[in-house]
Amino acid sequence: MEFLLELKENIRRIYSRFDKIIVPAIRFFIALVSFLMLNSNIGYMAKIKSPLIAIILSIVCAFLPSWFTILILTIFMILHLYAISIEFTIVALCVILVMYLMFFRFSSKYGYLLIATVLLCWIKIPAAIPVVAALGFGMVTIVPVAFGVVIFNIIETASQYEAAITNASASDSVQQISYIAESFMSNKSVIVMVAAFSVTIIVVNCIKRLSINNSWLYAIIAGTVVELLFLIIGILAFDAKINILVTVLGAVLGVIVGYICKMLLFNVDFKRTEFVQYEDDEYYYYVKAVPKITIANTDVKVKQINARKTKKSSKTTDSYSDVTNDDDDDYIV
């Protein structure tokens, strides 16, 4: 436990010092993996399949907000789908447009969660995401997680499309659209996964808000149990094509990652170095505000105060006494 707390402090210190490098690097890495995943699964358009294009786009995405990355990835995906067939593009566009208009505009800042869901679906352990998402970001994560599962379904269907369409002998466009829509709707595993993940996120959220000790630990355990139950019932009842062993593995991974994230990343005040400009009547200010590093004090002295002594003025001394009024000492200006 002490080790984790020290690690947490170190992560915070490193982040506040090198955030200008760390954040774009993580964004670049996520975008690059996503582009490569799209290329390997549905890389039908030869012109944009080159890794060089993926790298250039990832560099652009590294310096822009998450919604831009989502937009570029969507366009990239649509272009690849266009190379497969125009019908598939129409269906995918309809699904994406409806999902964006109805849901995603409420939670567009969780774009990276959507990408993470798609990537975890790709490596077959999506069961790890809902607990972590709910623990860190709340109820609203139902939308990006569900959206991620649906997007991966589109990618997966597209990767098997050519063989499937030949087998179904759907020749004209209308038949093809009906066939694609049918294969989307009939995929029970997507419905089971979206339902299970949504319920898990709700359960984790409700339990972590309870005013009991270690509520988040109970939330992780309860969420994982509910998730596994739902997935197994779904697999048995709807004959969904989900591998039980991999699901259990994913859920266990979710517990571990959830615990580690809770200890190390969530509820930590990640202050960044800020550059701000403003002016008053006399000056222009170009300020660089660097967050102060507070090292966990191990030698805090606790002074006990007796009831009798309180009649006289008594003082407690602790290391935080100088940061009492307002939080004006968070930054070095």
Next chain:
Amino acid sequence: MLNENKVKMMTKMAIYEKNEGKRMLKMSRYYKGDFVTLGVLKSIIASTFAFAVIVIFFALCNMEKIVSEVNTMDYTLIAKKVGIYYILFLIVFSIIGGIVNAYQYNKSRAGLKKYFSRLNKLERFYNNQNKKRNS
């Protein structure tokens, strides 16, 4: 002369304005009721587009059936059905839009409160300075 406290305060306010405050200060221009209504209005527009896409998608999927029954279809009944679905769709998503906007508005209050209290402090600081200069 530079005043250290004033610079600290203004820096904090500038950081807030640059980050989460950007959106919240926009929200603060509205009354809660107006902001929620605006959210509902946006939801209605978005839902209308989404519903149109769904109808087109549904029509494309059932094109064969539609073409074969084009002369025998009861268009009034279909229009009635579509109308009812549209209204239900609008109601559901307007409620969701309203709830989300109300929640966002309430959430923005805490940050804004701190921001405005700093603004008041800054104003008091300027008033004191003016008084000193005049006297």
